[in-house]
Amino acid sequence: xxxxxxxxxxxxxxxxxxxxxxxxxxxxxxxxxxxxxxxxxxxxxxxxxxxxxxxxxxxxxxxxxxxxxxxxxxxxxxxxxxxxxxxxxxxxxxxxxxxxxxxxxxxxxxxxxxxxxxxxxxxxxxxxxxxxxxxxxxxxxxxxxxxxxxxxxxxxxxxxxxxxxxxxxxxxxxxxxxxxxxxxxxxxxxxxxxxxxxxxxxxxxxxxxxxxxxxxxxxxxxxxxxxxxxxxxx
Amino acid sequence: xxxxxxxxxxxxxxxxxxxxxxxxxxxxxxxxxxxxxxxxxxxxxxxxxxxxxxxxxxxxxxxxxxxxxxxxxxxxxxxxxxxxxxxxxxxxxxxxxxxxxxxxxxxxxxxxxxxxxxxxxxxxxxxxxxxxxxxxxxxxxxxxxxxxxxxxxxxxxxxxxxxxxxxxxxxxxxxxxxxxxxxxxxxxxxxxxxxxxxxxxxxxxxxxxxxxxxxxxxxxxxxxxxxxxxxxxxxxxxxxxxxxxxxxxxxxxxxxxxxxxxxxxxxxxxxxxxxxxxxxxxxxxxxxxxxxxxxxxxxxxx
Ligand SMILES: Nc1ncnc2c1ncn2[C@@H]1O[C@H](COP(=O)(O)OP(=O)(O)OP(=O)(O)O)[C@@H](O)[C@H]1O
Ligand SMILES: [Mg+2]
Numbered sequence: 220x221x222x223x224x225x226x227x228x229x230x231x232x233x234x235x236x237x238x239x240x241x242x243x244x245x246x247x248x249x250x251x252x253x254x255x256x257x258x259x260x261x262x263x264x265x266x267x268x269x270x271x272x273x274x275x276x277x278x279x280x281x282x283x284x285x286x287x288x289x290x291x292x293x294x295x296x297x298x299x300x301x302x303x304x305x306x307x308x309x310x311x312x313x314x315x316x317x318x319x320x321x322x323x324x325x326x327x328x329x330x331x332x333x334x335x336x337x338x339x340x341x342x343x344x345x346x347x348x349x350x351x352x353x354x355x356x357x358x359x360x361x362x363x364x365x366x367x368x369x370x371x372x373x374x375x376x377x378x379x380x381x382x383x384x385x386x387x388x389x390x391x392x393x394x395x396x397x398x399x400x401x402x403x404x405x406x407x408x409x410x411x412x413x414x415x416x417x418x419x420x421x422x423x424x425x426x427x428x429x430x431x432x433x434x435x436x437x438x439x440x441x442x443x444x445x446x447x448x449x450x451x452x453x
Numbered sequence: 454x455x456x457x458x459x460x461x462x463x464x465x466x467x468x469x470x471x472x473x474x475x476x477x478x479x480x481x482x483x484x485x486x487x488x489x490x491x492x493x494x495x496x497x498x499x500x501x502x503x504x505x506x507x508x509x510x511x512x513x514x515x516x517x518x519x520x521x522x523x524x525x526x527x528x529x530x531x532x533x534x535x536x537x538x539x540x541x542x543x544x545x546x547x548x549x550x551x552x553x554x555x556x557x558x559x560x561x562x563x564x565x566x567x568x569x570x571x572x573x574x575x576x577x578x579x580x581x582x583x584x585x586x587x588x589x590x591x592x593x594x595x596x597x598x599x600x601x602x603x604x605x606x607x608x609x610x611x612x613x614x615x616x617x618x619x620x621x622x623x624x625x626x627x628x629x630x631x632x633x634x635x636x637x638x639x640x641x642x643x644x645x646x647x648x649x650x651x652x653x654x655x656x657x658x659x660x661x662x663x664x665x666x667x668x669x670x671x672x673x674x675x676x677x678x679x680x681x682x683x684x685x686x687x688x689x690x691x692x693x694x695x696x697x698x699x700x701x702x703x704x705x706x707x708x709x710x711x712x713x714x715x716x717x718x719x720x721x722x723x724x725x726x727x728x729x730x731x732x733x734x735x736x737x738x739x740x741x742x743x744x745x746x747x748x749x750x751x752x753x754x755x
Contacts, residue, residue, distance in 0.1 A: 269639060293645035305640040306635050320632050321626075322645035335525065 226275035237429040253426035299370035308352030319369025336365040413450040475604035477712020478611035482666035483689035484704035486659030492699040499562040502686020503569035508664035510534035511624040537660030573679035634671025
């Protein structure tokens with residue numbers, strides 16, 4: 220479904236991605252693991268079109284989307300819930316979700332999307348008219364995920380969706396990711412909590428200072444002594 | 454005798470009030486241009502006054518070509534809107550792409566302002582040219598009051614446009630995407646919004662409303678010249694800051710305060726004060742309320 224090959228991205232002189240290769244198949248949950256500054260968010264940003272890459276290619280469903288502007292990439296079916304939520308603070312919960320469905324025109328299907336998001340996050344439904352800036356951190360995170368779902372993406376990319384959530388909510392978010400996936404959405408996930416991420420993923424990649432150093436089935440990586448030592452605190 | 458004088462003073466006051474309201478509404482139309490661009494780019498577009506002057510010259514040019522006043526103004530509105538877009542595309546967007554410092558964009562708008570004004574001088578020369586009083590329908594009687602119809606037209610047209618603008622911003626999908634881009638351009642692009650288009654559209658709306666104000670004010674004073682945008686631009690900018698820049702209804706209130714204070718100052722203090730009173734009020738308001746009358750406390754760029 221998504222294929223990234225030889226991707227190189229720079230921020231000025233900082234060589235953030237040094238030839239990344241990865242592939243995601245339809246229906247999978249794939250995790251990207253790595254320590255702070257490894258280049259995880261940059262990888263998602265490069266796929267979503269937020270960050271320009273200097274060389275390499277990104278293909279999605281037979282479309283070359285390398286360095287395509289972000290608003291066109293969304294239309295092809297990739298949605299990113301960015302690191303740090305990035306909700307629209309002065310807009311209401313409902314307006315934020317409405318923007319999530321910006322690329323859709325069919326009223327019926329937009330209504331279905333609202334329904335689905337409010338079903339996943341009843342707490343958002345109680346706060347339809349509240350401005351996003353006044354939501355708690357956890358609620359903002361739910362809104363960011365919900366907003367990314369509104370376009371009914373084929374590939375949903377989540378950058379640290381459980382960041383700043385209370386432990387019971389973290390659990391809920393992981394359950395949600397699994398259920399969203401079961402409903403047919405392919406998922407590319409970044410999580411600080413590597414053990415939980417691996418537990419729900421099919422496959423995973425380990426990223427170290429801009430390079431992929433390991434890849435494989437999630438359960439194999441979870442048993443790998445190097446991964447256990449570096450990322451699972453074992 | 455004293456009754457007669459009192460009557461006279463009252464009439465002058467009301468006359469000047471309408472004069473001020475009419476001018477103020479037109480200032481408000483120009484002020485929203487500053488406000489819209491500031492909202493979306495956090496940039497003060499100092500070329501806006503020259504854009505306004507450009508519009509008046511375009512209207513004059515097309516009127517001279519016998520297109521008829523209203524079609525001429527319509528063409529000027531479109532051209533002026535496009536001028537705003539061109540300024541952004543040629544000079545400002547390249548700076549954004551390079552992530553240059555905000556000061557660079559600010560200086561660029563001042564440079565653009567001079568370039569436009571200079572071109573106007575070259576093609577239309579510096580002299581003051583007459584502009585038709587195209588919406589003068591004589592005096593309107595309201596009881597025993599007489600009001601100039603030009604002032605009424607200016608008020609109504611400006612108000613209608615400001616309401617239309619507010620409706621576009623608050624009620625349409627385009628308006629929602631403008632507000633989203635204003636709050637977080639990166640997130641807006643992730644929603645599928647073409648933020649460059651939104652920025653262009655914002656410049657277009659700013660230019661178009663300046664052109665409408667240009668037609669109204671030119672028809673009111675019946676005079677047009679290349680430097681006409683300087684003082685009007687500054688006053689409209691003062692109006693925008695006074696009301697709280699980035700807040701549309703703030704621009705309207707700011708425009709009215711500037712317009713009314715100007716016309717009262719000219720009548721009761723002396724016409725040499727007409728251009729400074731707006732700024733005296735601005736300074737006082739800013740000391741008391743640094744964000745302007747309706748400004749948001751903290752416009753944080755995410
Ligand atoms: N806008 C930027 N300008 C300059 N350097 C940047 C920028 N964004 C990221 N970097 C650098 O690129 C590298 C990769 O950053 P990235 O955000 O992709 O890391 P990450 O793996 O997501 O880290 P974290 O787990 O902390 O979120 C880091 O060294 C970072 O300092
Ligand atoms: Mg990150």
